[in-house]
Each structure stands twice: as C-alpha cells, then as structure tokens.
Amino acid sequence: MPALAAAVRWTAPDGADAASPASRYARHAPERTLLYALVQAHYPEFLERQAAHDRPVPDYVRAEFDEYLRCGVLEHGFLRVVCEQCHAERLVAFSCKKRGLCPSCGARRMAESARHLVEEVFGERPVRQWVLSFPYPLRFLFASQPEALGPVLGLVQRAIAGWLADQAGVERRAARSGAVTLIQRFGSALNLNVHLHMLWLDGVYEERTAS
Incomplete structure (x- = not known):
C-alpha cells in the first residue's frame, strides 16, 4: 500500500535563527534502533510459535507491535512540511501514539501529561x-x-x-x-x-x- 502524505506550511517565529540547534529538525529514525531491529526480526516468529501452541496473541498486543513497527517510518506515511519564509522542506513521519511499547510516543505522552498536570490541574x-x-x-x-x-x-x-x-x-x-x-x-x-x-x-x- 502506498504511503500517505500531506503538505503543511509553517512560518518560523520572528527572530528565529535558522542555523540554531533549536530550529533544526532531526528525524527520529526508529528503524535504526536496536529495539526496532529485535522486534522486526523476532516478532513474526513469536506470533507463529504462540499460534502453534494454541495461545494466540491478543488483538490489543498485536496492535501495539504492529503500530510500533510503522511508527516514525517514512514509508508508512508522512507530512511534508514547508516553511513559508525560507521554503525549507522537511518530511515528518506519522507516529503511532501508543502507550505501551513505543518509547518515543510513550516519552512524549509522559511529558505532555506532566506539563498538563503541573500547569493546568495542580498549579502551585x-x-x-x-x-x-x-x-x-x-x-x-x-x-x-x-x-x-x-x-x-x-x-x-x-x-x-x-x-x-x-x-x-x-x-x-x-x-x-x-x-x-x-x-x-x-x-x-x-x-x-x-x-x-x-x-x-x-x-x-x-x-x-x-x-
């Protein structure tokens, strides 16, 4: 199935330095991590072994693994982001937004939840x-x-x-x-x-x- 893609235009904040580290974007590239390589190599075998022993993996567990293997990988869909000022382009891969296996989405959810609790719920x-x-x-x-x-x-x-x-x-x-x-x-x-x-x-x- 071809990857889904969409275009988004954005404008850099006034006074932003395009050469500064904060303004540069580096793709996460999860497919280069050890965890991704291990899951990709052994996950199909794990499913086959469980099925052979009449112990199928629950659907929600399969969904976590399947979505993790697609998370952050450009071939599974991305946004094409274009700056309206300098016309620089970046490809931003879709994320799985899951809560279990994916360390990237889990860390982002944790940081967002912590910020919400500190700023919007508990306060000072x-x-x-x-x-x-x-x-x-x-x-x-x-x-x-x-x-x-x-x-x-x-x-x-x-x-x-x-x-x-x-x-x-x-x-x-x-x-x-x-x-x-x-x-x-x-x-x-x-x-x-x-x-x-x-x-x-x-x-x-x-x-x-x-x-």
Missing part, C-alpha cells in the same frame, strides 16, 4: 505521590475484571482523604482535597502487576459557610 500546590500495590490474587482479579477496581479505588481515596484531613486538623466532612490516579497494569519487567500511582494534593481545603 504541594503534591505527594502514593503508590498502592496489591496481592497476587487481586492483581489477577483486576486484570481479568477491571470493573472490580473501581470500588477499591473509591475506598482508597476515602482513606487517604480522611488521613489528610486528620493531619491538617480539619473535620473530615469539611475537608476537600484532590487527586489524579494512574492505573498501571505492568511492572518494570513487563510482568502483570496492576497497581495504582496516585498524585494527591498534600493537604486539604476547608469548606466554610459564609458568615
């Missing part, structure tokens, strides 16, 4: 991270029945919110806090490990009635 407030792990039987339960995690998360949030209120010396019913919870499904070795990363405001707001 102290924040503490809480990490909650579960026993193995519960990990398997939450992996197979994700809806079971919702009530547990509610209990955990109420427990932490109550503890923060007690630490601040504010009645629990008048204390208001806030948190963002990220559900992680795997550990550092890509093993099944459903656990929670929670970012909490390190304090509470006290709700008071106007006098």
Whole structure:
C-alpha cells in the first residue's frame, strides 16, 4: 500500500535563527534502533510459535507491535512540511501514539501529561505521590475484571482523604482535597502487576459557610 502524505506550511517565529540547534529538525529514525531491529526480526516468529501452541496473541498486543513497527517510518506515511519564509522542506513521519511499547510516543505522552498536570490541574500546590500495590490474587482479579477496581479505588481515596484531613486538623466532612490516579497494569519487567500511582494534593481545603 502506498504511503500517505500531506503538505503543511509553517512560518518560523520572528527572530528565529535558522542555523540554531533549536530550529533544526532531526528525524527520529526508529528503524535504526536496536529495539526496532529485535522486534522486526523476532516478532513474526513469536506470533507463529504462540499460534502453534494454541495461545494466540491478543488483538490489543498485536496492535501495539504492529503500530510500533510503522511508527516514525517514512514509508508508512508522512507530512511534508514547508516553511513559508525560507521554503525549507522537511518530511515528518506519522507516529503511532501508543502507550505501551513505543518509547518515543510513550516519552512524549509522559511529558505532555506532566506539563498538563503541573500547569493546568495542580498549579502551585504541594503534591505527594502514593503508590498502592496489591496481592497476587487481586492483581489477577483486576486484570481479568477491571470493573472490580473501581470500588477499591473509591475506598482508597476515602482513606487517604480522611488521613489528610486528620493531619491538617480539619473535620473530615469539611475537608476537600484532590487527586489524579494512574492505573498501571505492568511492572518494570513487563510482568502483570496492576497497581495504582496516585498524585494527591498534600493537604486539604476547608469548606466554610459564609458568615
């Protein structure tokens, strides 16, 4: 199938130096990395072996690998970017925007999420991270029945919110806090490990009635 391509025009910011490092674009070229070479070489064999043992790879796992092998590769589609001032041209390959295997898209998503939380959600407030792990039987339960995690998360949030209120010396019913919870499904070795990363405001707001 031929690659998809599109043209985009852009204008360099006023005063930008075309020779400066910040104004130069270098393509990521993931196909030159060791990870890409390993996946490209062994992924088809892995699929065949799993199918031969009647253990087919889930569709969402296949999608992660398939999209990763297309991510950042010009032959799978790109934008042709042209500067309206100097008429310089660059080819920018499409990205997979996945969350699992691709280190480039994962790092970009992480940086964008961090910026959003700092600038748009928490602001200039102290924040503490809480990490909650579960026993193995519960990990398997939450992996197979994700809806079971919702009530547990509610209990955990109420427990932490109550503890923060007690630490601040504010009645629990008048204390208001806030948190963002990220559900992680795997550990550092890509093993099944459903656990929670929670970012909490390190304090509470006290709700008071106007006098």
